[in-house]
Amino acid sequence: MMVESASETIRSAPSGQNGVGSLSGQADGSSGGATGTTASGTGREVTTGADSNGEMSPAELLHFQQQQALQVARQFLLQQASGLSSPGNNDSKQSASAVQVPVSVAMMSPQMLTPQQMQQILSPPQLQALLQQQQALMLQQLQEYYKKQQEQLHLQLLTQQQAGKPQPKEALGNKQLAFQQQLLQMQQLQQQHLLNLQRQGLVSLQPNQASGPLQTLPQAAVCPTDLPQLWKGEGAPGQPAEDSVKQEGLDLTGTAATATSFAAPPKVSPPLSHHTLPNGQPTVLTSRRDRVPDRPPPCCPPSSSHEETPGSHPLYGHGECKWPGCETLCEDLGQFIKHLNTEHALDDRSTAQCRVQMQVVQQLEIQLAKESERLQAMMAHLHMRPSEPKPFSQPLNPVPGSSSFSKVTVSAADSFPDGLVHPPTSAAAPVTPLRPPGLGSASLHGGGPARRRSSDKFCSPISSELAQNHEFYKNADVRPPFTYASLIRQAILETPDRQLTLNEIYNWFTRMFAYFRRNTATWKNAVRHNLSLHKCFVRVENVKGAVWTVDEREYQKRRPPKMTGSPTLVKNMISGLSYGALNASYQAALAESSFPLLNSPGMLNPGSASSLLPLSHDDVGAPVEPLPSNGSSSPPRLSPPQYSHQVQVKEEPAEAEEDRQPGPPLGAPNPSASGPPEDRDLEEELPGEELS
DNA sequence: TCCGGGATAAACAGTT
DNA sequence: AAACTGTTTATCCCGG
Numbered sequence: 157m158m159v160e161s162a163s164e165t166i167r168s169a170p171s172g173q174n175g176v177g178s179l180s181g182q183a184d185g186s187s188g189g190a191t192g193t194t195a196s197g198t199g200r201e202v203t204t205g206a207d208s209n210g211e212m213s214p215a216e217l218l219h220f221q222q223q224q225a226l227q228v229a230r231q232f233l234l235q236q237a238s239g240l241s242s243p244g245n246n247d248s249k250q251s252a253s254a255v256q257v258p259v260s261v262a263m264m265s266p267q268m269l270t271p272q273q274m275q276q277i278l279s280p281p282q283l284q285a286l287l288q289q290q291q292a293l294m295l296q297q298l299q300e301y302y303k304k305q306q307e308q309l310h311l312q313l314l315t316q317q318q319a320g321k322p323q324p325k326e327a328l329g330n331k332q333l334a335f336q337q338q339l340l341q342m343q344q345l346q347q348q349h350l351l352n353l354q355r356q357g358l359v360s361l362q363p364n365q366a367s368g369p370l371q372t373l374p375q376a377a378v379c380p381t382d383l384p385q386l387w388k389g390e391g392a393p394g395q396p397a398e399d400s401v402k403q404e405g406l407d408l409t410g411t412a413a414t415a416t417s418f419a420a421p422p423k424v425s426p427p428l429s430h431h432t433l434p435n436g437q438p439t440v441l442t443s444r445r446d447r448v449p450d451r452p453p454p455c456c457p458p459s460s461s462h463e464e465t466p467g468s469h470p471l472y473g474h475g476e477c478k479w480p481g482c483e484t485l486c487e488d489l490g491q492f493i494k495h496l497n498t499e500h501a502l503d504d505r506s507t508a509q510c511r512v513q514m515q516v517v518q519q520l521e522i523q524l525a526k527e528s529e530r531l532q533a534m535m536a537h538l539h540m541r542p543s544e545p546k547p548f549s550q551p552l553n554p555v556p557g558s559s560s561f562s563k564v565t566v567s568a569a570d571s572f573p574d575g576l577v578h579p580p581t582s583a584a585a586p587v588t589p590l591r592p593p594g595l596g597s598a599s600l601h602g603g604g605p606a607r608r609r610s611s612d613k614f615c616s617p618i619s620s621e622l623a624q625n626h627e628f629y630k631n632a633d634v635r636p637p638f639t640y641a642s643l644i645r646q647a648i649l650e651t652p653d654r655q656l657t658l659n660e661i662y663n664w665f666t667r668m669f670a671y672f673r674r675n676t677a678t679w680k681n682a683v684r685h686n687l688s689l690h691k692c693f694v695r696v697e698n699v700k701g702a703v704w705t706v707d708e709r710e711y712q713k714r715r716p717p718k719m720t721g722s723p724t725l726v727k728n729m730i731s732g733l734s735y736g737a738l739n740a741s742y743q744a745a746l747a748e749s750s751f752p753l754l755n756s757p758g759m760l761n762p763g764s765a766s767s768l769l770p771l772s773h774d775d776v777g778a779p780v781e782p783l784p785s786n787g788s789s790s791p792p793r794l795s796p797p798q799y800s801h802q803v804q805v806k807e808e809p810a811e812a813e814e815d816r817q818p819g820p821p822l823g824a825p826n827p828s829a830s831g832p833p834e835d836r837d838l839e840e841e842l843p844g845e846e847l848s
Numbered sequence: 849t850c851c852g853g854g855a856t857a858a859a860c861a862g863t864t
Numbered sequence: 865a866a867a868c869t870g871t872t873t874a875t876c877c878c879g880g
Contacts, residue, residue, distance in 0.1 A: 639854065658869065682855065688871050689854095695870080701864090702869085 471496065480509055618642045619649075622668070635671045640679075640686040641711075644693060648706045655696065655703040658684065 471477060472492045477484040479500050486492035500506050618638050622629070629636050636643065647664035648656050656664065662680055665672040672679050687693045692710035696703050 641854085678856070681857070684870060685856080685872090686854090687869095 469493070469496075480513055618646050622646065626668070629669045629671070630667075631670055633670045633674075636669050640682050641690050641692070644683060644686055644704070645706045645711055648693075648704060655705045657701060657703050658687070661687075661704065 469489060469492060471479055472486065472489060475485055475487065477486055477492060477495055477499075479496070482499065484495055484499065486495050621638075622636075628634070638646075643665065644661055647661050647668075648654055650664070651660075661683060662676075665679065665683065666676075687695070687704055690710070692707045692713075694705045694707050696705055
């Protein structure tokens, strides 16, 4: 009956429109999700007016002002965040609405507070609330700004019209044309800004949410990977306005005398940021649609490889011309050269584009320098004081490497991985529109099998993650980033007597995860399959049936520890993992290296300690207390009597679990539900291990 | 490329 | 007989 009530719940929560049904449908396609790794939305503040031409075209000025507005908004958000923070209250459990920002955040300078950091620092509920605020604020700011600009323009136009009433019609027409062009410019800027925000994960791509001037933009048609098209004169049919804007821009460059200075700059700076990977690696304008979606290449600059191959041309690749804005197909190099000489000869337009490209490179270099600097600072910090987990562990964001699995999650993300900014698909649960950092896109999409599981690989603390994001998983139709095995184990360990019937396991799944309230056939089969498959799950016969228990030893044996401390950590860092992964790696590394901080409850604040601790021995692939080598004592299937720290088989197993489960009722599960059992876990289980 | 782990699907047998 | 439970096999995908 739990199932029924659960499904009721899901009905009430209008979960993803498309999420449903994709389940059995091997919705695997969602392989990607690196998106979660929203590019390091930083540096942009500084790079703003850096166009060092000395002179500033109107559009540049506009852009600069925009940047300023953005920065103001950012700072404002930061103030909001710090204002919301309640120092001293580090409870790992917060209601989804109460946003709490660690003190460390408040102490960061605005420039330092990147979205990634926010994601990394905040728990999903926090992020959710904060990002909603951010989104609203950003939009508000931008709208106000654009409104103002438009008003100014209108005013300007009016005064011009009034002043020059006797003006010949033609002149007026020209003015109007100029005005329209300016409007177009503004719209383009708006759009690009939206993209920026979107890319930063601050704004989700929900057309409905844009209001005012923003609504006029076909924003939904654009994704960051399409940005190179901003260069182009031709656009996809689905982007009419953008299309017109672009063509306008190109025409301008071709015709109007002031065109180059007028049209080019705004086209440059914004895309800039879009071509910068989270780790500061520029992908330059050669990045193509098909490459970006999944995850950012770990290290190698994507475009340089074929550019340097002998016999080819830096501007020629994938059979097409890579001149900015030109994707003319050329069968061979010769044809390309021909094309290059004819289409991109030395003329005003080409030189203008070249100048633009120079600026692009300049900006990218600046950005790269900044990111490198930051990376070094981070590494220096981590190396010098590796035992200072505060900035990472304080909010205890599980973040099982969103990006690394996703893809970003994600997610993730992750990221938020993959379209982090996906239009609300299955995560539509209004309560929790954002996915927890650990979720890759793979896990986001309903059917998306959690091919990218985080829990095990990156040793994410399932118990702490669950404790923290309990509400999230309960309400959001999001696939939890854990393996079935770890979930089953968690379910079993959460019960007082560490045993569950199959049906109780089912119920736990449906109770804890909205995702499992549908597609029962699929995951139930998987649960059974996992129970049977993994030796760590022991079936214990009972008078009235059978219950399942966990053989911790076997569970730990499942995956030999891979994380070997800082080298791996550093490697991960270098390879451009997101903060999430870094966080997980960092925690794991700390745990592995037996840092007392993470292993002694006293060293952590109560909130995070209770939830983090279990992990270290629990879900961290590297058992903090390596299970002794007496593996012989755990045969594949232990009969109840010989099972060491065995559970007493309960007398009345298969009853409705609500009866005996001290845990939370379905409606309002006690957040700490997973906490106490884990403590018990440590207290009871470990001695047992030592004894055996 | 291979291999291992995980997810999914499905077939099958035993039990309720 | 149907549903549930448990086991097993096959296949696919992904990451190392």
